[in-house]
Amino acid sequence: MSTNTKPAIEISGLIKRYGQKVAVDGIDLTVYQGEIFALLGPNGAGKTTTVEILEGFRNLSGGKVRVLDFDPATTGEAGRKWRNKIGIVLQSTTDAADLSVQETVEHFSHYYENPRNVDEVIDEVGLREKAKELARNLSGGQRRRLDVALGIIGSPELLFLDEPTTGFDPEARRAFWDLLNKLRGEGTTIFLTTHYLDEAEALADRVGVITAGKIIEIATPATLGDRGNAPARITWLENGQMQELETSEPTAELKKLSTRFNGEIPQLQVIRPNLEDIYLRMIGENR
Amino acid sequence: MKTLKLGLLRGRMEVKVFMRGRESVVFTLLFPVILLFIFGSVFQNTIAPGVTFSQYFVAGMIASGLVNTGFQQLAITIPMEREFGTLKRLRGRPISVSAYFIGKAYLVTILMILQTALLLGFGAAFFGLDIPTTSGKWITFTWLILLGSACSTVLGIAFSVVPKSGRGASAIVSPIVIILQFFSGVFFVFSELPIWMQQFAALFPLKWLTQGMRSVFLPESFATQEVAGNWELGRTAIILTLWLIIGLILSIKTFKWSEE
Ligand SMILES: Nc1ncnc2c1ncn2[C@@H]1O[C@H](COP(=O)(O)OP(=O)(O)OP(=O)(O)O)[C@@H](O)[C@H]1O
Ligand SMILES: [Mg+2]
Numbered sequence: 001m002s003t004n005t006k007p008a009i010e011i012s013g014l015i016k017r018y019g020q021k022v023a024v025d026g027i028d029l030t031v032y033q034g035e036i037f038a039l040l041g042p043n044g045a046g047k048t049t050t051v052e053i054l055e056g057f058r059n060l061s062g063g064k065v066r067v068l069d070f071d072p073a074t075t076g077e078a079g080r081k082w083r084n085k086i087g088i089v090l091q092s093t094t095d096a097a098d099l100s101v102q103e104t105v106e107h108f109s110h111y112y113e114n115p116r117n118v119d120e121v122i123d124e125v126g127l128r129e130k131a132k133e134l135a136r137n138l139s140g141g142q143r144r145r146l147d148v149a150l151g152i153i154g155s156p157e158l159l160f161l162d163e164p165t166t167g168f169d170p171e172a173r174r175a176f177w178d179l180l181n182k183l184r185g186e187g188t189t190i191f192l193t194t195h196y197l198d199e200a201e202a203l204a205d206r207v208g209v210i211t212a213g214k215i216i217e218i219a220t221p222a223t224l225g226d227r228g229n230a231p232a233r234i235t236w237l238e239n240g241q242m243q244e245l246e247t248s249e250p251t252a253e254l255k256k257l258s259t260r261f262n263g264e265i266p267q268l269q270v271i272r273p274n275l276e277d278i279y280l281r282m283i284g285e286n287r
Numbered sequence: 288m289k290t291l292k293l294g295l296l297r298g299r300m301e302v303k304v305f306m307r308g309r310e311s312v313v314f315t316l317l318f319p320v321i322l323l324f325i326f327g328s329v330f331q332n333t334i335a336p337g338v339t340f341s342q343y344f345v346a347g348m349i350a351s352g353l354v355n356t357g358f359q360q361l362a363i364t365i366p367m368e369r370e371f372g373t374l375k376r377l378r379g380r381p382i383s384v385s386a387y388f389i390g391k392a393y394l395v396t397i398l399m400i401l402q403t404a405l406l407l408g409f410g411a412a413f414f415g416l417d418i419p420t421t422s423g424k425w426i427t428f429t430w431l432i433l434l435g436s437a438c439s440t441v442l443g444i445a446f447s448v449v450p451k452s453g454r455g456a457s458a459i460v461s462p463i464v465i466i467l468q469f470f471s472g473v474f475f476v477f478s479e480l481p482i483w484m485q486q487f488a489a490l491f492p493l494k495w496l497t498q499g500m501r502s503v504f505l506p507e508s509f510a511t512q513e514v515a516g517n518w519e520l521g522r523t524a525i526i527l528t529l530w531l532i533i534g535l536i537l538s539i540k541t542f543k544w545s546e547e
Contacts, residue, residue, distance in 0.1 A: 055379060057545075080381040088379040095371035098307035099300070107300050111293065111380050134307075154380075 008033045008068060008158050008189040009054060015062035016049050016213075023049045025213035026063070036180065036190040038204035040197070042283060046213040047193040048091050051162050054191070055088050068158055084113055087156030089147050089164050091193075094135065101138070102131040105149050112154035124179050125149045126172060141167040148176065152183065159183065161192035165199060177202050197276040209279065211286045225278035232273075237266040293382050294389025301394040315360050315398065320405050323348050326474065327414040334476055335512050338505055342417070345410035346504040347473035350496035352406055353432070354464055356398035357439025361391060362446040362460045367453030369545060378544040388538070392440050399436045416504055424503050427520065431499045434527045438492050441534030448541045467493045478514050485514060492530045495523040 009031040016024040024046045031037045039047050052058045054065055056072035056079070065072060070082045099107070105122055109115035122131050125145040130138060135146060144167050151159060165173050173196075180190060180203055194200055200207050201221045208218040217224060232250040236243055236257065247253045250270050257265050273281075305311055327341035334340050368374050377387060410416030419425055450456035468474060470488040477485065477494070488494040501509065502518035510517050 057375065057379070080383065083379065084381040086379070088376075090372070090376065090379075092372055094376065095373050097373075098304045103300075103303075107296070108380065110296055111382050113381075150376075 006033045007031065007066075008035075009037075009191060010066040011050075011054075011063070012065075013063035014050065014053065014060060014065060016046070016053060016058070017061040023213055024053075027210070027213075027215050029208060029215060029218065031189065031191055033189050034184065034187055035205045036184055036192070036203050038200040038207045039191070039193045039210060040195075040200055040207055040279060041193075041210035045210045047210060048162055050210070051160055051191070051193060052090075055086070055160055056083075084154065085157040087151040087154060087159040089151035089159075089161045091162040093140070093143050094147050094150065098134055098136060100132050100134055101127050101146055101149075104135055104146065105153055108150050109153050114155050115153055116155050118153070121149050121153055124152075124182075126175055141169060141172060144168065145172065145176075148179075152179075156188060158189045158191070161190065163193055163195065165194070165196065173199070197274070197279055201275045207275075209282055211283055216282060216286055221275055224275065225282045227273060227275070227278045230273045230278065233269075233271040235267070235269045235271070242267070290383050290386045291389065293386040295393060297382075297386060297390025298393025298397075301390050302397050305394060305398070311360075311364075315355055316402055316405065319348055319352055319355055319402065320409055323406060323409055323414070327410075335509055338509055339415060340476070341414035342410075342505060343476060343501065344473070345406065345414055345416045346500040347468075347471075347497040349403055349406050349410075349504075350431075350435070350471075350493060350500045351464075351468055351473050352402040353399060353435040353439045353496060354467070354493055356402050357395045357436050358443040358446065359460055359464050360398065361395070361440065361443030362450070363456045365391075365444065365447035366450040366456040369447075369543075370453030372545070374544045384542060388444065391444065392437075395436055395440045395443075399432065403432065410504075417506075419503055427499065428503045430524070431496060431503070434524065434531065435492065435496045435499075438527050438531045438534060441531060441538050442492075445534050445537035445541060448543060467491055470494070472497050478512060492527055495519075495526050499523045 007030045009029070011027050011029040014024055014027040015022065027046075027050060039050065041047050049058065053060050054067050054072055056067075056074070059073060068082065068085060070078075072082075074082065097104070101122060102118070106118050109118050122128055125148050127142065127145055127149065130142055135143065138146065144164070148161075148164055151161065151164075165176055168176060177199070184190060190203075192203070204221055206218060206220055207224060209216050209224070219225075222228060229248065231246045231248045233244060233246050234250055234253055234257075245253065254265075254268075254270070257268075323345060326344050330340040330344065332340050334343060365374075374387075407416070407418070411418050419428065446460070447456075450459050467488070470480070470484050471477070471491070471494040472480065472488070473493075477488075477497070480488075485494075498513065498518065499520060501513075502520060513519070
């Protein structure tokens, strides 16, 4: 995380009800300026609801949110001033108008006081070859990239991304990570939701796990779910069979093994639980 | 200032998108011309000395054109934009509702000019429509068009909250427009309609627009054939203005970005 500890998003006691159903059930969370924060959680956990309250699209039923020290529900001129600093990529994809990629990005750039360069943005999301193509003729992943382009065109101070890389091929996903890291380098605060744990691990300074409208933990990807102290698995080949043991002191175990084999241990692997293992365990425990 | 600038920017974009959509061009712009050809060719009888039904019909179609390009077009496309999330996405940006409305008004204006020019051109070329020669008639024509399209635009935006889905919008809006056209003396001679139909139609702008357009395109002598025995231009102006105010208030009060 950057040394800047001014909050960009402050959520306290946030509650959202849809009729009888409580979709968000008392969330407290602070996201700091310049940080990338990832919200993880199963389908229906309340991620989109939370994000869209922060974006000013939905009304809250209880609690308080401040986004860039502003109430997102504000309308009128003050609201528009605030929106000039906010970038939004919604979970659902842009409808396909009969406009080309170039025309669409160009059009929306005029809404902002300090837009990014249109051609640069098209390059950054990897749509250069498709710049003249009508949006309706793009593939699903390409259309998603257009969404991202429209989210960053206004040089936002704070960028919301709701499952941004759904439908991206692996190469596009890597390129997108590079883009987000570049934006972070420029000081942009990023709040994203994702179902890809590798994405959260590669990008996020901190992650929050939400299930059934409650945040069960907020931590860095390296420490989530006590990951740092989780047992490691060691596997090796002995007597023609793969052997396996779990231990919280892998170094000591390796020393023993190494003594026993008097040198190289055949096919040795030390496996730490990855973020997905930890996450699945946490979600399982909270069912 | 920024609102006006963004509104015009949106307007130019909307025109571009409209013209690229083949269905919308055919449905909104060409359909009235096709109707003109069908009705104009079938009913060539004379309804008064020196007035054929096709002339009468062209005047009505020009008035209907204002309803097609404004009310009908907006009341169908805005619910679609709401359903597909276009409006939600717009709301997340630093742009005011007014700029969105200005963009729509700009689109309607361009469509209305094209529509009127097409109908005038075809009417004059094939159906003996007399293009007016006195400046008085042109002045009437101009204020009718301006007031009529403003009215049509705000009522279209106001009505856009009625259809519950984008797909269903045209099934609700199109019959309303067609019935109004029947009742308002577009497809039949108004004075020959049943009294209750005439009275019902007189509540809505289209009847007054068609009558006004007849004052522009039919000979002065035809005025005595109207229900009131004259063109009633003053009353037309008042009723259109009233509808404009009602539409304006409704569209500002009821407009919503999304269904939530
Ligand atoms: N507009 C709505 N009306 C009623 N219930 C809703 C509405 N939006 C969401 N919900 C409910 O609220 C809960 C949370 O939904 P939400 O969209 O926030 O989940 P999510 O975490 O974004 O899920 P996903 O990973 O599938 O996108 C769900 O049970 C959903 O059914
Ligand atoms: Mg969601």
